[in-house]
Amino acid sequence: MSPDRNRRPIPDATVSRLPVYLRILGEQRDLGVDSISSDRLAELGGVNAPKVRKDLSYLGSYGTRGVGYEVEYLIFQIQRELGLTHDWPVVIVGAGNLGQALAGYGGFGERGFPVAAIVDVDASKVGSVLGGTRVRPVDELPQIVRSKRINIGVVATPASAAQDAADRLVAAGVTSILNFAPIVLTVPAGIEVRKVDLAVELQILSYYEQRRTGGAAPTARARSASAS
Amino acid sequence: MSPDRNRRPIPDATVSRLPVYLRILGEQRDLGVDSISSDRLAELGGVNAPKVRKDLSYLGSYGTRGVGYEVEYLIFQIQRELGLTHDWPVVIVGAGNLGQALAGYGGFGERGFPVAAIVDVDASKVGSVLGGTRVRPVDELPQIVRSKRINIGVVATPASAAQDAADRLVAAGVTSILNFAPIVLTVPAGIEVRKVDLAVELQILSYYEQRRTGGAAPTARARSASAS
DNA sequence: GATTGTGAAAGCGTTCACAGCC
C-alpha cells in the first residue's frame, strides 16, 4: 500500500530476530516502559547492542540519539514490517499428538495466528473438538482455505503423510507452510516453507554435550554443578 | 575416548545439517541402498551437492572418488560425531499441552532421546501418566537427574515459569536445555541452550507472505494456484 | 553526556572450480 513498499531487502538474519525484539518490546510496554535503549533491548534479547541497532536501522531511523527508541512506536514499525498489523489465520493439518498440542496452545492466537481450522485424513478424528476448533475432513481444505482466506498452513502429520499434506495445502491455495514433520518437503517455486524438527534440535545439543564430555557416556563424573 | 577427540571445530552450520543427512541416510539404508553420491544426498536433503561434500569433509575423508559414500559407514561416522552412539535420556519440565505432546510423540525415543521423566510444579498434574511416564513433582529433579544420568532438559512450561524451570534444571546438574518457552533464558556459562519458538517461526513466514502480497490483507485476489 | 546510525573491517558460511583419485 505505501509507495516505498517492496523496496526493502531486510537481511534474513535480521528478519529472524525481529520477532524476538517485538515480544520483548510488548512485555516492556506492559510493564509501563515507554523508551528503551539498544543496550537494554540487547540485554533482554540475548544479543549485543550493535546488532540491535543494525537490525533496527534496516527498518528506518526510528530511534532518538542520546535517548533511545520509543517502545510503542517501535512495536508498530516492527509489526508493520513483519506484516503483523492484521491476523493471519492458519490451518493445521494433522490432529494427532502435535496437532492437538498446537491447537490447545494459546500462543498462536495471542500472537496473531488464530487456528482457523484443523483437518485430518483419519475419519475417526473428524468431529472431535480441539482448542475450540472442530476437526474437519482433509477434503474440505480447498473450501476452508478459500472461505477463511488462509495463507499459512501447518503440517503436523507423521512423516509418511507430510508430503501429501503439503501438496493438499498448496493445491488449496496456501502459500506458506510451517512443517513439523521430519522430512524435506517438495513444493512449487514461490511457496515458502519453514521447518521445525524437534529431534534435530536435540541432536545438535547432543553434539555440544558430547564435545564437553569427550564422547564419554553420560555419567555423573563429567558433571560440575552439584545437585540439591 | 579416541585420542584425536576434542580437536575438531566443526562449523555450527554444518552441525545443524548433520542430523538431516543422518535421517536421510537411515531411510536409504532401510530401502536397501548401500552407496550414495553427494548429488543424491543433496537432492534428498534439500541442499546443494558442494555443501554436502564440504559438510562431510569436516568429518574426514569417508567417501570414495568416482563412487560415493558407503551409507552404513557414513551413518556410523555421523552418529559418532554427533555423540549419538548411545541414548541421551531427557527430562521434560512442564506437563501442560506441549509437555504432553512431546511425551506422547514417539519421535524423541526413536531418535535416541528417550523421555526418562516428566515433572511439573502443579501437584494436580503429578501422578498422571503421559506416554508411559508418570508425572513427578519438580522437587524430585535432582534425584531424577542424578539417578538417570540425565544431561539434557526440555523446558515446556509457560513463559512465566520457564526461567525457574531452567534454574532448577541447572541446579540439578543438567548441562543442555531445549527451551520451548517464548523467553530468553539466563543460564551460567557452559550451559548450552537451544530455543524453539513456534510463534516466531510463524512471524517469519508472515514477513515473506506480506512481501509477496505487498502488505495487503490476506484476500483471495493475491492467490495464483487454483483450488481443487 | 548519552545513545543512535552507519561505513568499514573482520569473520563465517556458501559456492565455485578443478585437481586428485577410483
Next chain:
DNA sequence: GGCTGTGAACGCTTTCACAATC
C-alpha cells in the same frame, strides 16, 4: 568417466569505531 575433497572467491553477517544528533 565419474565423483570426492578442497583451496580460493564470493557474499552475507557480525562486530567495531566513531561521527551525528539529541
